[in-house]
Amino acid sequence: MRAETVIPCLPCRHLDDVLPFYQALGFEVSYRQERPNPYAAVRRGGIELHFFGVPEFDPAESMGNVIVAVDDTEELHAPFAAGLRAAYGKVPASGIPRMTRPRRMQGTAGGFMVVDPGGNWVRITRRKPDEPTPEEGRLARAVAAAARQADSHGHDAAGIRVLENGLARHADAPAVQRLPALVYLAELRLRTGDREAAAALLSEVDALELTEDERQSVAKDLATAAELAADLRS
DSSP, rough: OOOOOOOOOOEEHHHHHHHHHHHTTTTEEEEEOOSSSSSEEEEEEEEEEEEETTTTGGGGGGOOOOEEEEEEEHHHHHHHHHHHHHHHSSHHHHHHHHOOOBBBBBBBOOOOOOOOHHHTTEEESSOOOOOOOOOGHHHHHHHHHHHHHIIISOOOHHHHHHHHHHHEEEEEEETTHHHHHHHHHHHHHTTTHHHHHHHHHHHHHOOOOOOHHHHHHHHHHHHHHHHHHHHHHH
């Protein structure tokens, strides 16, 4: 007996706004029509999304949301990011469309967000929660709280406040614990257009003294810092 299938149907202004974006993410356009009304479907593995066109629709006002639960968000984020870089020259991090990086998020299982050109949020979430460990210190919880505000809710300014307050409150935290918070704060500053503040934070990251084992433990954050520095140079 076949299980039920649920397929979200999302709005967009024009089909040609959203379809190239999803193709960059590795989706296949499985159906398209223009009459009697614009309608299309895309599929990638077990993810299927349908779209309908409304010419007067404003993507900034979209309330479309889809949750995609996966075992490993990194495995999906990597090809998504590669496809966006190939299509757009970079991974758009602000505005519409955009995509965030996989992160823990306070009160949720964590993951990353894709906001498509129709303003629809595709939330890629872990099936199992990934909680900060005691070894990561209290700043790891501040990063998760900031990600809930900035990435999940789209409130970048609130995420910045959480990180700045956390870094000030835990100013004596070891360098290896401060680094992820500084890198995420630099990302949010760059996302909001404050390139000078982002550059200063990345300089602070570069000045941190880490052992080789510590560098290995924050390798993903260091890679993110390198990507942010490259974005600042472009």
